[in-house]
Every structure is written in structure tokens, then in C-alpha cells.
Amino acid sequence: MTSSDLTTPRIFEARLPALIIGVGALAICAIALFFDPLHALRGYLIGWLFCLGISIGSMCIVMMHHLTGGAWGWLVRRPAESAGLTFLLLAILFIPIAIGAKVLFPWASTAAAAESVLVRHREPYFHTALTLFRALVFFVLWIVWGWRLHALSLEYDRTLDPTIASKLRRYSASGLVMVFITMSLAGMDWIASREVDWYSSTFGLALIVGQGVAGTAFLIVMLQLLRNAPRVSDAIKEKNRFHDLGNLLLTVVVLWAYISFAQLLVIWMGNMQDDITWFYHRTHRGWKVIAILLITIHFGLPFILLLFQGSKRNLRILATIAGGLLFMRAIDVIWMIVPSSRASAPRIISWLDPIGIVGVFGIWFSVFLTLLKRHPLIPLAFERVIEIVPYGRSKERQPAA
Amino acid sequence: MPAEVRDISKRLFGLAAEFDSPEAILEAAKHVRVQGYRHVEAYTPIPIDGLSEILGFRRTWIPAIVLCCAAIGAGGGFFMEWFANVVHLPWNIGGRPMNSWPAFIPITFEMGILFAGVSATIAMLALNKLPQPYHPMFRLDSFTEASRNRFFLCIESDDPLFDLEKTRQALETVHPLAISEVPR
Amino acid sequence: MTTLSRGVELTDDPDRVIAPGETFASVTDQIAGVVQRPVTWLFMSAFGLAFTGVMMLLIAVSYLILKGVGIWGIDIPVAWGFAITNFVWWIGIGHAGTFISAMLLLMRQDWRTSINRFAEAMTLFAVACAGLFPLLHLGRIKYFYWLIPYPNTMGLWPQFRSALVWDVFAVSTYGLISLLFWYVGLIPDLASLRDRAKTRFGWMSFGILSLGWRGASRHWTRYQTAYLLLAGLAAPLVVSVHSVVGMDFSEGIVPGWHSTIFPPYFVAGAIFSGFAMVLTLAIPLRALFRMQNLITLRHIDNCCKLMLVNGLLVAYGYGSEIYTSFYSGSVYESFMTINRFIGPYAVGFWTLIFCNVLAPQILWFGSIRRNVIVVFALSIVINIGMWMERFIIIVTSLHRDYLPSSWGMYHPTIWDWATFIGTIGLFFTLFFLFARLLPVIAMAESREMVHETDGGVHPPRKMEPMHAR
Structure with missing residues (x-):
């Protein structure tokens, strides 16, 4: 480690304030638990899912980069790996959700089972203990992969041993398969199952791509926050590098819009009561405004802006767009969670929803920064692996997979 | 324009120099542009980035x-x-x-x-004004190699600075494989 | 960098996309040489076999026009039989060409250069075969133009809420844009062929086709801009086309069709089968024309990896459909799935699971990906599996839908088979003609490859390649 690497960017000073704000917000949620348990827990769930999305998305990006190569990935590898390390924290933070499952999820509620024949139909698969056990399996897998990807990457940093690189590629290929399966199942368990009269076979895919948007946007914002750190500022001097992160962001945004629209179109054209409720609840009573916001600000605006080279070659503009998308991810999670409600309860946003997001994200971000700070912000292997050619295009020595 | 010069531009399309690598033609193109030639075009078997900009191409619509x-x-x-x-x-x-x-x-x-x-x-x-079945460059015998491994730089005779001798000398300084007159 | 001498022939170095020692002249001469070589006995017999298929197709189509679609096995409830299966299969195969050309270009995967040209041609021929089927399926083929919106005295318009009308627009746009993409890419190569032509006829025809291309630097700049734009347009187009094909089904509320994952998973399936067909064609092609130095093992390996990725997405789609059908709580949905498992078409279902899900898993092993014989065999298996997938989706969903009283079976007739095999003949006939008459590998782009990867023959380059702009 070079001495200049020890100069820490100012964002690390945010660790304590983030933690304090997070704990404070969660304390409010905890108090609210006594008089409004549904909304308190729901806000917490929203915040938790938002952070989970960033972690899963970031881990997917690391794995994709191991498989495809390219200079862009090295810029965000450490933050992405650190986000992948937070699964243990997320597993611990899941405990209140597991305890409050009765309030949050129809599958854990006897009242819901009495109301709906579908809940009873799904009983064998969504047996409370089984569903929580599945959650445990998902967490174990995510923790193991997040840890291995980080540890092996550090080892590669020290040794530059090609066998470790190929091991990383193997972990990445199998990890992507693992995430697609586990996250799709988890999405059904924790999000889709809350809308009882609904099913959609592409929900998992749409969710994972949405998390990909969250991950990419978060990593771009982190790059902007870390830009003054010595080795980071050297690494981002070549505009072509983060330019590719902009292209990646454009790709995932378009992919998200495509899958979401395909899902809407198929259900809208089918117009069957079996599977229309999701979109019915999310386009009526004011939710239409949110839906239009999702179309315009989660897709339209960033899409148009990211088509221009200029906005991808200026890190500040790119990070602003990414920040907006990250905000829209939170809106999307609210849009996915809040309108699903038991018939008796109102389907409206509560003041506890943003509090929950601030609470969980504050704690998560503080832990994330602590994890990030332990190691060089840009892998030491970067300069050795990237062969910098004088006219801005860099080649990688390791064979591109 | 003196009669002699007009004569040349009637008879000749230009003077073409032949190179065997992208780097050589880039150097040559820079050289003749520095000398002030405007009506210059390069004919290459592969696209070479920056070459058209050197030769005065601004932007595409x-x-x-x-x-x-x-x-x-x-x-x-x-x-x-x-x-x-x-x-x-x-x-x-x-x-x-x-x-x-x-x-x-x-x-x-x-x-x-x-x-x-x-x-x-x-x-x-x-x-690009295509299709254009005929172009004076096609009259050069060696131009068939422009779609294989030869790079041509042609200073056209309607360039204000065009002068058979001086232009030839200017092209010779960049060491082409050959210089040929391109008839109309 | 070490200077490699000319004469190093075949390379098994996985990182090379072009063999060491190639020069601008050598790649041009080699690729153009294929076009100028005399036809061989082997070629003529293969061509003859394919052409027999075309004859069979013509007979089958003539008889169809004479008699009507009743000569096929389609009936109620299974009104979409082979014709739509074949349509989806062919259009799916057509997707790899544009995927390779457009998406890989945008992703700067420069290894695409050696395989993009013939993959694009493959796309065109596959789209041509695909386009036949909906037209033949119309019944009254002479009224095909009713599909196109035009003001008419009947005061009628196509129903734009119908996915079948979307299909008309999607497939015809796709055919046209693929043609333009292919042709624009060919222009510099046609000029190369014009300059190498040995006969006056060849010189004239390539001269006309090349539009007088002369490689002027300003032309190249506009050319590259247009080509990149076409790629940028073709990449989302390729996704949209098979999504629309998927919506032909999922828009209908038939159990087994009405599934939201159809659009993305049809796209993955299309690219999956397309790469299988690319490999089916590329492996014999490189052996036949001795192009192992241009289509290297790296190409085979990368195609296999992409095929594996798409195969996994397809498997994900199967899994998601099965999961959802049981999750939904709808008896029709779960019955449909059980009927696929153990119903009358169970053999077909398990065949497709073997071909599309189990067999491709061997591609996880690098040694298999570099074994051309195994890869060739696997590509055939996947082609079969993907045809079977469309058959199962169409037939099993229709033959037992909501009303048990109208259940039935589908029995293809000899005319179904003749039309299907006939289009395979048409496809290969067109492909053989292409391989004889036009360069199967993009020459200008191969020259660029040489320029980018040359082993120290030239001083270090000072330019960004076109893909990096």
C-alpha cells in the first residue's frame, strides 16, 4: 500500500453520522411498532429490500466483470465487493422481518389463509417455517459468495496468480446462476407473495434487473464520492473507463424498462382477473402518478440523457443521473410493496416508509463504508493488469473470457 | 488561373502517392496538410481513424x-x-x-x-455521392490494390497550390512507394 | 511483442482471433480466393441435395395453394401446427446473425469479425424461410396484402391491438434492416472482389454491386457512422422481434401461453438456437474452406459460452414457467404443466429438456468447448431441441385447453414434413450460393483485425479502433 493511499476521501467521515441517523430512524420505527405495527414493519421491509437490491446488484456486477473483463470494472470492484460483503448484516437485519412476518406476509397470517383460497393453495410451499428456512439458505449462499469473491480478489491482488483469476471466474459463473435462482425465489417469497391474487413468471427477472440498476447506479455514485482519493483519481483520468459504466447503466435501464413493459403488456392484453390485480392496484388511486414517474424518470429521462456521449464522459453528470436512478429504485420498491395490502387495510404510503428507508440505509451505508475502508480503494492489481497505452485505450493482459 | 494550370487540371485529376501502411499515410496526410493543400483525399483498404479529420472533414450529419x-x-x-x-x-x-x-x-x-x-x-x-460507377482514381492500374493492402493519397489538381513539380516534391519528402499522375 | 514470421499456420492459441502472421494482403487474398476457386465435386453434391429440398418445397407449396391448408394436419383445437413451429424456429435461428453483428459490435467483441458476415447471411435466409410460413398459413395467400395497412374501399384496417399484426411489422422491419446491415457491411468487400475479378462479367457485376466504392477517407468516416448506427438500431430490434413473436402466444389467454416471461425467454431461446446454427455452419465451413486461421478455436469457444448463457436463460424460463403454473393456483395452468410432463406429448417435452437444458451443460468444460466434433454434434442436438420446444409450446397448449369436450390431437401429414424439410433445403441452397458467390468473411474488417493484432510488423498504432468510438 502506498502512503498516498492512506489519504481518505471525505465520504468516510460520513460513517458515524450515517449510523446515528440510521439508528435514530429505526428507533422511530420501533416506537411506531407499538401503535402502527403494519406500517412500521412495512417501512422497514422497504428499506431493507432497497439495500438488498444494491448488494445483489453490486455482486452481480463484480461477477459479470470477472467473466467479461474491461477496465471499467476495476474502478468499482472494491465498492462492489464491499457491498457484497454486507449480506451478513442484511441477514441480521432480516430478523425483525422474520419476527413480524405475520403482519407483513399473507403466507404467515392465519387471517389471510381464512380469507383466500389461494393462500391455502400455496400453504405447503409457503409454510412459515419452510419460507424462513429458504431465507436462511439464500443468506448462507449470498454470504459465502460475497465473502469468497472478496477474499479471492484480495488474494489475486497480492499474488497476481492466474489460477486465482480462473477460480474467480468459476465463482462468478456459478454465482450468477445461483443469484438468478435464489433471488427469483426470494422475490416471490418477500415481494410477489404479498399480492395474493397475482402471478407473473417474469417477476424474478424484472426484480433482478432492477437490482442491477440499483447496483450500477450506487457504484457510479460511490466512484464520484471517492474521486479525490489519489489512486482513484489516477484511475478515472481515462474517460473511456467510466464511460463504459455509463453504457452499462444505460443497458440495465433499458433492460429494466423492456422486461417491465413486457410484463405489463402481456398482463394488460390478457386482461384476466387471475393476474391483473398487481397492475390494477398500482395504477389506480394516485398510484398512477408513481407509475408515470417510474416510466418517465426511471426510464425516459435517464435513457435520453445517457444516449449522449457527453453525459457519460463527465463523471459529475453521470453520477447525478445515477443518483436520480437510485432514488427511483427506492420509489420502485415502495411501488412494489405498499399497494399490496390486505383488503381491509388502505393501500397508501405512510410517513414510516421513508423513515424505514433512511433507517436501514443509514446503518447499511455506515457498515459498507467501514468494510470499504479496510482495503485499497482500487485493487493493487489494477495498474499491473491494465496496460495503459498512450492514446486512451487500455488492454487487459488477462485473457478476456 | 493561368492557362497552363487550367490545362493541367483538365488533363490531370491529381497526383497520387502510394503507401503500404496506415501509419505512413497518416504521416503523409499530416505533412501535405501542413503544407497547405486542401483538396486532398486518401483511399485506404481499412478505415483509419482520424485520417478524414486530418484531411479536413468536419462533421457528419x-x-x-x-x-x-x-x-x-x-x-x-x-x-x-x-x-x-x-x-x-x-x-x-x-x-x-x-x-x-x-x-x-x-x-x-x-x-x-x-x-x-x-x-x-x-x-x-x-x-458519399454513391453509387458512382466511374472515378478517375480507377484509371490507376495499381488502384486495385487500394482494396487490398495499398494506401493512396491523392492531391487533386484543382487545389489552389497544385503545381506538378512542387506537389511531386512535396509528396516525395514523405517517402511513398510510388507517385503517379492520375488522368481525368 | 515478438515478431512472428509468416508461415505459422493453424493456431490453437485461445486468445487469438486471427492467426499470427496474417497481413492485409493475405486475408484479402484468402477470403476472396474462395469465391474465385472452381467448384468441387463435394460442393456440387451437397448443393444438389439441398436443391432437391427446394424442389420438394415448391411441390408442397403448389399443392397447398391448389388445395388449401387442409392438406396439413392442423385442425381445431390445434390450429397452429408445424407452420407456426417452423416460423418461430427459423426466425429464432435468424437472431444470432444480427446479435453477432450488432450487439457484439457495440460490446467491442472484436472476435465477431470472422463470423459476422456469414451469420448475417444466415439471418437473411432464415428470415426468408420463416416469412414463408405465416403467409402459407393464411389459407387465402392471394390476400396477403390485407396484412398491410392501406386505405381501402372496404373501410377496414388491421387490428393493431393484435400481436399478429405486430409480427407483420416486426418481421418485415427485421428482414429489411438485416438486409441493409448485411449489404452495407458488404460494400467494401464487393469493391475488393471487383478489383480481384478475373472475368469481365465478374468485374461488371461486382462493380455495380459495390456502388463504386473506392475507400475514400471521408466515405469511410460516414460509412462507419452509418454502420454503428445500424448496429445500434439492430440490437434493440433483434430483441423486439422475438419478443413480439413471444407475445403472439402470451397475448392469447391459453394456459401455457399466457406467461409474462415469454418475451425475454423467447429472445434468449432465439439467440440460443441461432448460435447453435452458427456453429452447425461454421464448423464444416472452416474445415471445407481451410479457414482455421480466421475462424479460430477462440470463435468456437466464445460462441459456446454465449450459447451456454442463453441456454441457461432458457432453462430459467422453463423453471419459472413450471414454478408459476403451480404457484398460480389455477387448475388450467397446473394441468397444462402436468400434461406436458406425462401427457401424450411427454416424449417431446423430455426430449427438449434433454436437448436444451441437460446437454448444453457440458459446455461448462473448456476442453469440450474446444472439441469441434462434440460442439458440432451438440449444435445439432440444440437445433432439434429448440424446434421441439416450439412444437411443445404450440401443440400441448392447444390440444387440451379449457374445454375437455374439444380436446384433440395433432397429427402432422406428409405435406407438413415436406414443407418443413423443403425450407431446410431452401436455407442450405441459399447458403451454398452465398458461400460460392460472396465472401463468407468480412474482408475489410479482417484487415482491421490484422491492423489491430499484428505482431510487431508495424510500429505501435496511434489510433483507436472503430469499435472504441
Whole structure:
């Protein structure tokens, strides 16, 4: 480690304030638990899912980069790996959700089972203990992969041993398969199952791509926050590098819009009561405004802006767009969670929803920064692996997979 | 313009120098541009980035044309659907609204792509003034190699600085494989 | 960098996309040489076999026009039989060409250069075969133009809420844009062929086709802009086309069709089968024309990896459909799935699971990906599996839908088979003609490859390649 690497960017000073704000917000949620348990827990769930999305998305990006190569990935590898390390924290933070499952999820509620024949139909698969056990399996897998990807990457940093690189590629290929399966199942368990009269076979895919948007946007914002750190500022001097992160962001945004629209179109054209409720609840009573916001600000605006080279070659503009998308991810999670409600309860946003997001994200971000700070912000292997050619295009020595 | 010069530009299209590598022709192009020649064109078997800019090419309008055509195609596509299924032949299909915009998106998209793609091709050919079956460069015997492994730099005779001897000397300083006169 | 001498022939170095020692002249001469070589006995017999298929197709189509679609096995409830299966299969195969050309270009995967040209040609021929089927399926083929919106005295318009009308726009746009993409890419190569032509006829025809291309630097700049734009347009187009094909099904509320994952998973399936067909064609092609130095093992390996990725997405789609059908709580949905498992078409279902899900898993092993014989065999298996997938989706969903009283079976007739095999003949006939008459590998782009990867023959380059702009 070079001495200049020890100069820490100012964002690390945010660790304590983030933690304090997070704990404070969660304390409010905890108090609210006594008089409004549904909304308190729901806000917490929203915040938790938002952070989970960033972690899963970031881990997917690391794995994709191991498989495809390219200079862009090295810029965000450490933050992405650190986000992948937070699964243990997320597993611990899941405990209140597991305890409050009765309030949050129809599958854990006897009242819901009495109301709906579908809940009873799904009983064998969504047996409370089984569903929580599945959650445990998902967490174990995510923790193991997040840890291995980080540890092996550090080892590669020290040794530059090609066998470790190929091991990383193997972990990445199998990890992507693992995430697609586990996250799709988890999405059904924790999000889709809350809308009882609904099913959609592409929900998992749409969710994972949405998390990909969250991950990419978060990593771009982190790059902007870390830009003054010595080795980071050297690494981002070549505009072509983060330019590719902009292209990646454009790709995932378009992919998200495509899958979401395909899902809407198929259900809208089918117009069957079996599977229309999701979109019915999310386009009526004011939710239409949110839906239009999702179309315009989660897709339209960033899409148009990211088509221009200029906005991808200026890190500040790119990070602003990414920040907006990250905000829209939170809106999307609210849009996915809040309108699903038991018939008796109102389907409206509560003041506890943003509090929950601030609470969980504050704690998560503080832990994330602590994890990030332990190691060089840009892998030491970067300069050795990237062969910098004088006219801005860099080649990688390791064979591109 | 003196009569002699006019004569040359009637008889000759220009003076062409021949190179065997992209790097050589880039150097040569820079050299003759520094000397002040304006009417210069390079003929190469592969695209060489920066070469046309060195030779004075400013910008291409193709992206702007394509963007306009894409907008016209997409807008026209949606209008067609709206006019047909809302205004001219309204028909209730399973209670869906007349203006079923989600169902109109696919054709809107396809029409946008169709117009954009066709306009990109046509604009490229039109701005390049292709098809053009005859060009003086084809009269050079060695020009068949321009689509294989030879790189030609031609200073055209209507360049204000064109002078058979001086231009030849200017080209000789960049060490081409050969210099030939290109007849009209 | 070490200077490699000319004469190093075949390379098994996985990182090379072009063999060491190639020069601008050598790649041009080699690729153009294929076009100028005399026809061989082997070629003529293969061509003859394919052409027999075309004859069979013509007979089958003539009889169809004479008699009507009743000569096929389609009936109620299974009104979409082979014709739509074949349509989806062919259009799916057509997707790899544009995927390779457009998406890989945008992703700067420069290894695409050696395989993009013939993959694009493959796309065109596959789209041509695909386009036949909906037209033949119309019944009254002479009224095909009713599909196109035009003001008419009947005061009628196509129903734009119908996915079948979207299909008309999607497939015809796709055909046209693929043609333009292919042709624009060919222009510099046609000029190369014009300059190498040995006969006056060849010189004239390539001269006309090349539009007088002379490689002027300003032309190249506009050319590259247009080509990149076409790629940028073709990449989303390729996704949209098979999504629309998927929506032909999922828009209908038939159990087994009405599934939201159809659009993305049809796209993955299309690219999956397309790469299988690319490998089916590329492996014999490189052996036949001795192009192992241009289509290297790296190409085979990368195609296999992409095929594996798409195969996994397809498997994900199967899994998601099965999961959802049981999750939904709808008896029709779960019955449909059980009927696929153990119903009358169970053999077909398990065949497709073997071909598309189990067999491709061997591609996880690098040694298999570099074994051309195994890869060739696997590509055939996947082609079969993907045809079977469309058959199962169409037939099993239709033959037992909501009303048990109208259940039935589908029995293809000899005319179904003749039309299907006939289009395979048409496809290969067109492909053989292409391989003889036009360069199967993009020459200008191969020259660029040489320029980018040359082993120290030239001083270090000072330019960004076109893909990096």
C-alpha cells in the first residue's frame, strides 16, 4: 500500500453520522411498532429490500466483470465487493422481518389463509417455517459468495496468480446462476407473495434487473464520492473507463424498462382477473402518478440523457443521473410493496416508509463504508493488469473470457 | 488561373502517392496538410481513424438525419394506429380502450427503427455521392490494390497550390512507394 | 511483442482471433480466393441435395395453394401446427446473425469479425424461410396484402391491438434492416472482389454491386457512422422481434401461453438456437474452406459460452414457467404443466429438456468447448431441441385447453414434413450460393483485425479502433 493511499476521501467521515441517523430512524420505527405495527414493519421491509437490491446488484456486477473483463470494472470492484460483503448484516437485519412476518406476509397470517383460497393453495410451499428456512439458505449462499469473491480478489491482488483469476471466474459463473435462482425465489417469497391474487413468471427477472440498476447506479455514485482519493483519481483520468459504466447503466435501464413493459403488456392484453390485480392496484388511486414517474424518470429521462456521449464522459453528470436512478429504485420498491395490502387495510404510503428507508440505509451505508475502508480503494492489481497505452485505450493482459 | 494550370487540371485529376501502411499515410496526410493543400483525399483498404479529420472533414450529419427520421417513423407509426383503431375504424376488442396505447407501442417502436435504419443507409450513400460507377482514381492500374493492402493519397489538381513539380516534391519528402499522375 | 514470421499456420492459441502472421494482403487474398476457386465435386453434391429440398418445397407449396391448408394436419383445437413451429424456429435461428453483428459490435467483441458476415447471411435466409410460413398459413395467400395497412374501399384496417399484426411489422422491419446491415457491411468487400475479378462479367457485376466504392477517407468516416448506427438500431430490434413473436402466444389467454416471461425467454431461446446454427455452419465451413486461421478455436469457444448463457436463460424460463403454473393456483395452468410432463406429448417435452437444458451443460468444460466434433454434434442436438420446444409450446397448449369436450390431437401429414424439410433445403441452397458467390468473411474488417493484432510488423498504432468510438 502506498502512503498516498492512506489519504481518505471525505465520504468516510460520513460513517458515524450515517449510523446515528440510521439508528435514530429505526428507533422511530420501533416506537411506531407499538401503535402502527403494519406500517412500521412495512417501512422497514422497504428499506431493507432497497439495500438488498444494491448488494445483489453490486455482486452481480463484480461477477459479470470477472467473466467479461474491461477496465471499467476495476474502478468499482472494491465498492462492489464491499457491498457484497454486507449480506451478513442484511441477514441480521432480516430478523425483525422474520419476527413480524405475520403482519407483513399473507403466507404467515392465519387471517389471510381464512380469507383466500389461494393462500391455502400455496400453504405447503409457503409454510412459515419452510419460507424462513429458504431465507436462511439464500443468506448462507449470498454470504459465502460475497465473502469468497472478496477474499479471492484480495488474494489475486497480492499474488497476481492466474489460477486465482480462473477460480474467480468459476465463482462468478456459478454465482450468477445461483443469484438468478435464489433471488427469483426470494422475490416471490418477500415481494410477489404479498399480492395474493397475482402471478407473473417474469417477476424474478424484472426484480433482478432492477437490482442491477440499483447496483450500477450506487457504484457510479460511490466512484464520484471517492474521486479525490489519489489512486482513484489516477484511475478515472481515462474517460473511456467510466464511460463504459455509463453504457452499462444505460443497458440495465433499458433492460429494466423492456422486461417491465413486457410484463405489463402481456398482463394488460390478457386482461384476466387471475393476474391483473398487481397492475390494477398500482395504477389506480394516485398510484398512477408513481407509475408515470417510474416510466418517465426511471426510464425516459435517464435513457435520453445517457444516449449522449457527453453525459457519460463527465463523471459529475453521470453520477447525478445515477443518483436520480437510485432514488427511483427506492420509489420502485415502495411501488412494489405498499399497494399490496390486505383488503381491509388502505393501500397508501405512510410517513414510516421513508423513515424505514433512511433507517436501514443509514446503518447499511455506515457498515459498507467501514468494510470499504479496510482495503485499497482500487485493487493493487489494477495498474499491473491494465496496460495503459498512450492514446486512451487500455488492454487487459488477462485473457478476456 | 493561368492557362497552363487550367490545362493541367483538365488533363490531370491529381497526383497520387502510394503507401503500404496506415501509419505512413497518416504521416503523409499530416505533412501535405501542413503544407497547405486542401483538396486532398486518401483511399485506404481499412478505415483509419482520424485520417478524414486530418484531411479536413468536419462533421457528419448522419446521426441528426437518423434521429429525425426515427422520430418521424415512430410518430407516424403511432398516428397510423391511433387513426385506424380510434378514429376511422373504432372497434371494441374485449372492452379495451379505443386508444390502447400499450398495444400500440410495439409497432411504434418497429416503425421508428425502420425509418431510422433506412435513412441511415440512404443518408450515408447520398452524402458519399454513391453509387458512382466511374472515378478517375480507377484509371490507376495499381488502384486495385487500394482494396487490398495499398494506401493512396491523392492531391487533386484543382487545389489552389497544385503545381506538378512542387506537389511531386512535396509528396516525395514523405517517402511513398510510388507517385503517379492520375488522368481525368 | 515478438515478431512472428509468416508461415505459422493453424493456431490453437485461445486468445487469438486471427492467426499470427496474417497481413492485409493475405486475408484479402484468402477470403476472396474462395469465391474465385472452381467448384468441387463435394460442393456440387451437397448443393444438389439441398436443391432437391427446394424442389420438394415448391411441390408442397403448389399443392397447398391448389388445395388449401387442409392438406396439413392442423385442425381445431390445434390450429397452429408445424407452420407456426417452423416460423418461430427459423426466425429464432435468424437472431444470432444480427446479435453477432450488432450487439457484439457495440460490446467491442472484436472476435465477431470472422463470423459476422456469414451469420448475417444466415439471418437473411432464415428470415426468408420463416416469412414463408405465416403467409402459407393464411389459407387465402392471394390476400396477403390485407396484412398491410392501406386505405381501402372496404373501410377496414388491421387490428393493431393484435400481436399478429405486430409480427407483420416486426418481421418485415427485421428482414429489411438485416438486409441493409448485411449489404452495407458488404460494400467494401464487393469493391475488393471487383478489383480481384478475373472475368469481365465478374468485374461488371461486382462493380455495380459495390456502388463504386473506392475507400475514400471521408466515405469511410460516414460509412462507419452509418454502420454503428445500424448496429445500434439492430440490437434493440433483434430483441423486439422475438419478443413480439413471444407475445403472439402470451397475448392469447391459453394456459401455457399466457406467461409474462415469454418475451425475454423467447429472445434468449432465439439467440440460443441461432448460435447453435452458427456453429452447425461454421464448423464444416472452416474445415471445407481451410479457414482455421480466421475462424479460430477462440470463435468456437466464445460462441459456446454465449450459447451456454442463453441456454441457461432458457432453462430459467422453463423453471419459472413450471414454478408459476403451480404457484398460480389455477387448475388450467397446473394441468397444462402436468400434461406436458406425462401427457401424450411427454416424449417431446423430455426430449427438449434433454436437448436444451441437460446437454448444453457440458459446455461448462473448456476442453469440450474446444472439441469441434462434440460442439458440432451438440449444435445439432440444440437445433432439434429448440424446434421441439416450439412444437411443445404450440401443440400441448392447444390440444387440451379449457374445454375437455374439444380436446384433440395433432397429427402432422406428409405435406407438413415436406414443407418443413423443403425450407431446410431452401436455407442450405441459399447458403451454398452465398458461400460460392460472396465472401463468407468480412474482408475489410479482417484487415482491421490484422491492423489491430499484428505482431510487431508495424510500429505501435496511434489510433483507436472503430469499435472504441
